[in-house]
Amino acid sequence: MRGVFIDANDSLAEIFERQRQAGDPPVRVHLNPNITPEQWPEILDGAEIGIVDHTALPTDVARQCKGLKHVVFLGTGARSYMNPEELAELGITVHLIKGYGDTAVAEAAIALMWASARGLAQMDREMRAGNWLRDDGMQLTGKTLGLIGFGGIAAEVARIASGSGMKVIAWNRSPKSHPGVTFVNLDELLATSHVVSLHLLLNDETRGFLSRERIAQMRPGVILVNTARAAVVDEAAMIEALRSGHFRHAGLDVFNIEPLPADHVLTSIPNVTLSAHSAFRTPEASENLIHAAWEHCRRLAGG
Structure with missing residues (x-):
């Protein structure tokens, strides 16, 4: 063979x-x-x-x-x-x-979360353009991180986030338990999480999982992190949430079109931090x- x-x-x-x-x-x-x-x-x-x-x-x-x-x-x-x-x-x-690459992807998700909370990418862009941009960041200690989907990567994210003083809650399609993680229903997770990190495999059931209706349920000012697959999110609804300020920020490693075109709308939205599908690398x-x-x-x- x-x-x-x-x-x-x-x-x-x-x-x-x-x-x-x-x-x-x-x-x-x-x-x-x-x-x-x-x-x-x-x-x-x-x-x-x-x-x-x-x-x-x-x-x-x-x-x-x-x-x-x-x-x-x-x-x-x-x-x-x-x-x-x-x-x-x-x-x-x-x-x-x-x-x-569970640890590699988890560390990238955590990096995107912290960069999103402090607006690091936006400050970097502005300073390179000669602008002294200063803004209040989000302090993550004591905040709630909600994990949607709970496998090996999410378990590593939970370990790191718990060690940094965050409260970690999770929802999974099948019942699970994990030390230091409180499993809740999806409605509660969406309504109470300051940061939501996606860890779902893409299949017919999860395509478009984070729909317009579920995005509307999310806490105002939430940070979204996606190192899973872009298609689990309604992209148009996510963009509207970013532009309206319903989402404070999004840290994205995955996209519906890859490589991401230079003229894609996500490249022009300031409250998004982008990485080139490299979380596992x-x-x-x-x-x-x-x-x-x-x-x-x-x-x-x-x-």
Whole structure:
């Protein structure tokens, strides 16, 4: 069984080759992170396993990938790039990698929260333009952080936030418990949280989860942090909440269109801090990610 890492960047390619072991299945690294979806069939060249970082795999393109049986997606958000159910009908199984970057993403969420509370990005922009912008920030000690969705990343966010003196509450679609975290119903979380951080996987049930109606329920002056998937939020309603001041600020790492176009409305709203879908990007997380990808390949090749 052959494999191809179809869209490797320099960093991931180096880690991938360093982790290669004697006896591993043959996996070729295609060193180009900027391929188009239409290039899948040519790059795979009949291989049964495709390892992919961020390139979309439309179902009609997958039909042209003769021999493809397994897609190893480097992360958990495959639904943003392909339709796993439609691929399954073609005999192609999508494999996810969970937990590799829980701490990395959690630290990024915390960083976006603090930057949003103190307006750091806006002050930085203004000072570079020669303006001495000073404004009152939000002190987070003693404030309530509401976590929507509670998996490994949210647990790490809770650990860090609790250590900084915040009260942490959470809502999850299935019952959970966690030390130091109070689980509440969604209405209570939306109404009482000074900061809301999203940690939902994207699927048919969570698409548009933070709707216009739920945004209206949120506490005036709330900070929204999203390191999950952009599509769990009604973008138009979020933009209105930012412009009206209902949202104090938003710290966003994920977007409906990536890369975010330079003329996108979010780039012109002052009370937004943007990061380029990079919450998971640390050397430690990348090592974990590639190790898991190799483990998938070894398991699949071994039958």
